[in-house]
Amino acid sequence: MEDSPLRIHDIMACDVYWDFDGTPLPREQHKFLVSFHPTPGIPTPELVRSITARGPDGYRVEFANQPFTPANTNGHIYDRTLDYYWYMVNLPEGFLPGGVYSIEVVGTDGSVRNRSRHQDIAASRRLVEHYTARREEILASFAPSGRRELETVPAAGELECSWKTLDQLGGPDAYYIHRLSTGGSAREFDTQNLTWWDNIFVQRMRGRSEAGLNRSSVRVRADLTADTRYAYFVEATDANVQSETNICVFQPHQYFRTPAATGTAANA
Template sequence: MAAAQLRIFDLMACNVYWDFETPDPREQHKFLVAFYPTGGPPVHELIDTITAYGPNGYRVEIANQPFTPKNRNGHIYDRTTDSHWYMLNLATGFMEAGEYRIEVTPKDGGAPVVASRVQQAGPTEALVGAYENHRKEIYDSFTPGQGDVLDADAPRQGVDVRWSPLSTLSGQDAYYIFRLARGASIAEFDTQNLHWWDNIFIQRVTDPTAGLNRETVTVTAPLEPGAPYVYFTEITDSNAMGDTNICVFQPHQSFRA
C-alpha cells in the first residue's frame, strides 16, 4: 500500500471584501490552502506547521486546528472530495501586491511542501467598485431570498436559486460560488457541514468557464420541508484558486423549505 502523500492542490492568497452581517472591517485578506486526499490519514495528521510569507517581511502562521467562525483559522473537511483545506481570515486590511508563498512542514521530517502566487491590486479595485455600486440590487435580486418560504407544492429537490450578476448590472465579469447550510442565520451557518455547494474550482477541470457570470444554481441535494436554510454567494475574479486576487463575501440570506 502506497504511503500517504502531502500534496497541495492549489493556493489562495487574496483580498477579501467582507460584507457579512458582522462588525468586522470590510477590507480583509485570506489564505486558503487546498490539499489533495492523502491516500491515508487525514492531512492534518501529517502536518507540523503551515507558514505564509509575503512582501516586506510578511509572515503569518496557519493553525493546525479545526476552523470555526470564532477562530477563523484552521482546517475544513470537504466531504464531496474527501479532502481538507486550510483557511485563515485576517481582518487587517487588503494585501500588499506581490508574491506570497506557503510552506507546509510535515511531521515526518521530510522536505517542506511549497506553493506560491502573485497578488495583483487591479482586480480588487474593479470588482469591489462594481459591487459597491450595485450591492442593494444584487441583494434584492436573490430568489428565494431573505425570509422567503417555498410554496407548499414547490419541489424540494432541484431547487433553483437565482440572482442578478454584475455582468448584467455593470458589465463587470466575475465568478460566483454558492454555499448552502442548514440554519436560519449567519450564526447557524456551519462551514464544516455544508448542505450543498457549487465547487467551481473542481468544475473548471472540465469547464474552463465554470462560474463565470453565473446567475443561477440548482441545489441538487434535497431540502427538508419546513426546515430553514442559509446561504451566501461569493464573488471572485477567477475560478482558479491560484489566480484569484479578490473574493467578495456577500451577506447571508435564509429561507424556509
C-alpha cells in the same frame, strides 16, 4: 520527501470583501488558503506539522492546525463529498499590498512543500468598486430570500437560487460560488457541514474552463429537509482557479425555510 502523501493541490492569497450582516469585522480583509490532494487512510491534519504564509516586507502568518470556525477564522475544513481538506485563515487587517505571496507546508515526515502567487491589486479594487456601486440592486435580486417559506420541500435539482451578476449591471466579468447550509442566521451557517455547494474550482480542474463565469443562478443538487431554516450566500471572485484569485466578495446571507410537509401552502 517526494513520496510524501501530503501534496498541495493549490493555494490562495487574496483580498476579501466581507459583506456579511451583523459582523463586527471590517469589510476589507484578506485570506490565505491551501488545499490538499486526498490522503486516503489518514486525515490530512495528522500529516501537517506547520503551514506558513509569507509575503512582501517580512509578512508572515501561521495557520492553526484546528477545525476552522466562524469564531477562530483559522484552521482546516473537510469536504466530505470529495474526501479532502483545505486550510484557511481570514485576517481582518485590510487588503493585501501587491506582490508575491507564498505558502510553505511542513509535514510531520519532514517533507516541505511551497507554492507562490502574485497579488494583482488593480483587479481586486476594480471588482470591489463595481460591487459596492451596485450593491443594493444586487441584494434586492436574490431569490429565494426574505426568510420566506417555500411552497414545497425541494428534492435535488428542484430549488433554483438566482441573483444579478456584475456584468449584467455594466461591471466586470466574475465567477460565482453558491454555498447552502441549515441555519437561520450567519452564525448558524455551518461551513464544516454544508448542505450543498458548487465548487467551481473542482469543476475547472475537471475541464470546465468557464465554471461559475457570470453565473446568475444554480439548482441545488441536494434534497432539502421539511420544516427547516436554510441560509446561503454567493461569493463573487475574479477567477475560478485558486492561485489566480485576487478578490473574494462574500455577499450577505440569504434566508428561507421549508414547509412542514411537501405540498404545504407557502406562508410569508
